Amino acid sequence: MQSSEALLIGMPKEEIDTPALVIDLDVMEANIAKMASYFAGRKSNVRPHFKTHKCPNIAQMQLQAGADGITCAKVEEAEALVNGGVLKNILIANQIVSKPKIAKLMGLNRHAEVMVCVDDPQNISDLSDAAQLSGVELGVLVEVNVGMNRCGVDTPEEALELAKQVEKAKGLRFMGLQGYEGHVVMVPDFEERKAAVLRDMQRLLEARQMVEKAGLPVTIVDGAGTGTYSITGDIPGVDEIQAG
């Protein structure tokens, strides 16, 4: 550790310049170990959400502990990960639609692997054009709205249509499906939360079945947050948990 960094440890919080990430190292290491041991014996794995710490060094610690990739919310977070040396298996768990952001996303994919979600035919076509122009292959997940009503298509049938479009589109690689049950992660009673998750994630599982039945290989089905990792992580057919 550099001596200037050592001086920061123990500094009174009133003296810390912001923005700054302040962590209790023992607690953070225990949390990373807890998630790693939870997923060690399971079929699903964790793809921790970067927005929680926005620190590539911590992402590296999570990967070393066994996480199979990193989730992030936006292109600039993916950029911070790539600049911090995380080059593989990054997922932007949102749609990227504006021209400048799409261009940045393609730039990152020239030397890293940054996947993205889609829920709209025009966006798929824009991503395909940009990927071909940049000479990259972009990994794509089709997002299913499981009840949060933020993003995603509403039916398994629509998910299949988009999956087929992605599969056919040059420059894109169909990777799988995402369904984030953010509307139920905060339900206070665990049993009620569990019932809501099992009910609402059905739509994602139906989409998986329908896409696989149509002959498209589904590599990743992603979802969940901190409040639901221990529920969604045990649902057969869900591969990754995006808990922050």
Ligand SMILES: Cc1ncc(COP(=O)(O)O)c(C=O)c1O
């Ligand atoms: C798509 C997606 N996945 C996962 C998460 C992580 O949720 P949490 O912070 O509750 O772990 C979020 C949070 O906003 C999200 O938007």
